[in-house]
Amino acid sequence: MLEGHTDLVWSVAFSPDGSRLASGSDDNTVRIWNTATGQEEATLEGHTGWVLSVAFSPDGSRLASGSDDNTVWIWNTATSQEEAMLEGHTGWVLSVAFSPDGSRLASGSDDNTVWIWNTATSQEEAMLEGHTGWVLSVAFSPDGSRLASGSDDNTVWIWNTATSQEEAMLEGHTGWVLSVAFSPDGSQLASGSDDNTVRIWNTVTGQEESSSCGI
Structure with a gap:
C-alpha cells in the first residue's frame, strides 16, 4: 500500500520498464513511487488543481500530467523538475497520452477538444474539434x-495525426x-x-x- 497523498487519487501509470509508478491526486500533486521498494521517490508540485491524468513517455524519461487547472505539465523523471507547462485548454485536462516515439503528446479536455503537442518544442501542433462533450x-x-x-x-473519433483530420466517428x-x-x-x-x-x-x-x- 503506497501512502502519501492527502486526497483522492485519480490516475496511475507505470513507467515502461515497470520500475516506477506515477499517481495523480486531488491534493494537486504527482507522486513517483519505486515499485521494488514501495517508497516514494518524488513529489512533483506545480499544478494548482486536481491532477486527473498521468502518462509516462515511451522511454520513461518524461512524465505528463493533466489537471483541472487547465494545464498539462511535462516533468523530467530523472530530476523531478518541470520541463514544460502546456497552456491552451480552456477546461479540465482529463486525459493525456504520448505517441509511440515520444515526439507528441495528446491531451483531452472538458472543453470538448483534443490537442496534440510537440514535446521537443512544447508547442501546439493541432487542435482537434468535433466532439460535443x-x-x-x-x-x-x-x-x-x-x-x-x-x-x-457517447462517440469515439479516430483522427489522422498527419493531417489532423477526422477519419471516422464510431x-x-x-x-x-x-x-x-x-x-x-x-x-x-x-x-x-x-x-x-x-x-x-x-x-x-x-x-x-x-x-x-x-x-
Whole structure:
C-alpha cells in the first residue's frame, strides 16, 4: 500500500520498464513511487488543481500530467523538475497520452477538444474539434499515425495525426466513452463505456466488430 497523498487519487501509470509508478491526486500533486521498494521517490508540485491524468513517455524519461487547472505539465523523471507547462485548454485536462516515439503528446479536455503537442518544442501542433462533450480518453495507434478519442457525447473519433483530420466517428455506445485502446497491430480499437459495454471496432472500416456486456 503506497501512502502519501492527502486526497483522492485519480490516475496511475507505470513507467515502461515497470520500475516506477506515477499517481495523480486531488491534493494537486504527482507522486513517483519505486515499485521494488514501495517508497516514494518524488513529489512533483506545480499544478494548482486536481491532477486527473498521468502518462509516462515511451522511454520513461518524461512524465505528463493533466489537471483541472487547465494545464498539462511535462516533468523530467530523472530530476523531478518541470520541463514544460502546456497552456491552451480552456477546461479540465482529463486525459493525456504520448505517441509511440515520444515526439507528441495528446491531451483531452472538458472543453470538448483534443490537442496534440510537440514535446521537443512544447508547442501546439493541432487542435482537434468535433466532439460535443468532454474528451475523457485518448490513445495513439502503435505506429502513431492515428489518435483515438472517447467522449461523454457517447462517440469515439479516430483522427489522422498527419493531417489532423477526422477519419471516422464510431457510434454505438449509449453512454460516456471512458477508455480507448488500440490493438498491438492497430487494426482494432476497443472502447469502454458507462453503458456497461466494451466494443471492438475495425479501424480500417470504422465498423463495430463485437461488443460485450458484463452487467
